Amino acid sequence: MGDVRRELSNPPGVHPPQAHYSHVARAGQTLYISGQLAMDASGAVVGVGDARAQARQCYANLTAILAHYGGKVGHLVKTTTYITHWAYRPLVAAARDELFPAPPYPANTLVVVQGLAEPQFLVEIEGIAVLD
Amino acid sequence: MGDVRRELSNPPGVHPPQAHYSHVARAGQTLYISGQLAMDASGAVVGVGDARAQARQCYANLTAILAHYGGKVGHLVKTTTYITHWAYRPLVAAARDELFPAPPYPANTLVVVQGLAEPQFLVEIEGIAVLD
Amino acid sequence: MGDVRRELSNPPGVHPPQAHYSHVARAGQTLYISGQLAMDASGAVVGVGDARAQARQCYANLTAILAHYGGKVGHLVKTTTYITHWAYRPLVAAARDELFPAPPYPANTLVVVQGLAEPQFLVEIEGIAVLD
Numbered sequence: 377m378g379d380v381r382r383e384l385s386n387p388p389g390v391h392p393p394q395a396h397y398s399h400v401a402r403a404g405q406t407l408y409i410s411g412q413l414a415m416d417a418s419g420a421v422v423g424v425g426d427a428r429a430q431a432r433q434c435y436a437n438l439t440a441i442l443a444h445y446g447g448k449v450g451h452l453v454k455t456t457t458y459i460t461h462w463a464y465r466p467l468v469a470a471a472r473d474e475l476f477p478a479p480p481y482p483a484n485t486l487v488v489v490q491g492l493a494e495p496q497f498l499v500e501i502e503g504i505a506v507l508d
Numbered sequence: 509m510g511d512v513r514r515e516l517s518n519p520p521g522v523h524p525p526q527a528h529y530s531h532v533a534r535a536g537q538t539l540y541i542s543g544q545l546a547m548d549a550s551g552a553v554v555g556v557g558d559a560r561a562q563a564r565q566c567y568a569n570l571t572a573i574l575a576h577y578g579g580k581v582g583h584l585v586k587t588t589t590y591i592t593h594w595a596y597r598p599l600v601a602a603a604r605d606e607l608f609p610a611p612p613y614p615a616n617t618l619v620v621v622q623g624l625a626e627p628q629f630l631v632e633i634e635g636i637a638v639l640d
Numbered sequence: 641m642g643d644v645r646r647e648l649s650n651p652p653g654v655h656p657p658q659a660h661y662s663h664v665a666r667a668g669q670t671l672y673i674s675g676q677l678a679m680d681a682s683g684a685v686v687g688v689g690d691a692r693a694q695a696r697q698c699y700a701n702l703t704a705i706l707a708h709y710g711g712k713v714g715h716l717v718k719t720t721t722y723i724t725h726w727a728y729r730p731l732v733a734a735a736r737d738e739l740f741p742a743p744p745y746p747a748n749t750l751v752v753v754q755g756l757a758e759p760q761f762l763v764e765i766e767g768i769a770v771l772d
Contacts, residue, residue, distance in 0.1 A: 487622075597757065
């Protein structure tokens with residue numbers, strides 16, 4: 377499998393990472409996308425106190441990262457959704473339903489965690505995508 | 509790698525997902541399986557208050573999903589095990605030892621989280637499998 | 641894709657797992673590495689109460705596991721970093737910056753969880769690597 381090419385990058389349209397990591401790693405046709413938080417391209421927090429707005433921004437970031445590789449949300453095979461409170465589950469589901477109004481849906485794991493990178497973040501969504 | 513075929517599905521023998529996600533996504537020979545909770549095929553909760561029984565049901569779901577693709581638990585390469593309390597660790601290990609009585613064992617990460625999709629769930633197990 | 645070979649192992653230089661799991665599963669060129677805790681090769685806890693020292697040990701374990709397959713940390717494409725308290729984030733970042741002083745950096749997700757396998761563990765780091 378000498379055709380596995382690795383590329384780690386921070387695509388345009390998404391804020392620069394706050395620490396030493398890449399937003400996405402590509403290995404062959406597989407994209408491993410870092411957990412996305414609700415920050416716009418300038419790094420400003422979006423949707424303070426609003427889990428639905430935050431989830432929308434997380435998905436917008438995932439979408440921008442996929443687009444950098446010619447991909448779409450339909451290429452996501454698996455997401456992991458971290459929320460910091462029970463109450464956010466239906467709000468995040470609502471944002472997800474906007475993105476995926478009809479099947480096929482990616483696989484997903486949802487867990488409630490103690491916290492994310494900073495207290496203002498209520499939602500984090502990471503993804504694995506497989507391009508055509 | 510034009511031979512990567514993607515398929516997202518909800519195999520028979522496992523409850524329909526409660527939200528817009530698939531139980532499993534297949535990309536080539538790799539299966540990304542959503543975090544499984546202790547629900548039987550009808551969606552009824554199994555093992556209320558009993559982490560060992562819940563873990564058994566999670567593994568039963570993983571097994572059913574793998575079987576849909578001709579796979580077995582031996583095809584699991586990685587699991588992630590989420591539990592909601594310290595006390596459940598040996599109970600989940602006991603269920604795991606039933607499933608994998610001898611090596612080789614899959615890689616695994618265990619973390620204690622604040623909560624899962626609903627309060628009655630004590631254990632969630634997701635997996636990545638690679639078919640032959 | 642009949643060239644996918646699976647191997648699950650516990651490489652030398654890393655403590656034997658405490659339970660029935662493998663430290664790493666190889667599928668083709670992809671390595672799925674179990675969440676690593678701060679234990680040395682003898683199983684002794686390293687860095688009690690010191691998240692930076694613990695993160696260093698986690699990375700040392702990842703490095704040893706990669707080396708077993710001829711890999712280096714540069715082959716990591718994705719890590720997931722679990723910490724048990726906010727305060728550990730900059731400490732873990734410092735250890736990470738030692739390992740990855742310059743780009744390219746792997747993708748990463750960081751979450752704060754309730755707990756890890758035992759109370760003395762403050763940090764757990766798992767990884768996916770793709771070999772050449």
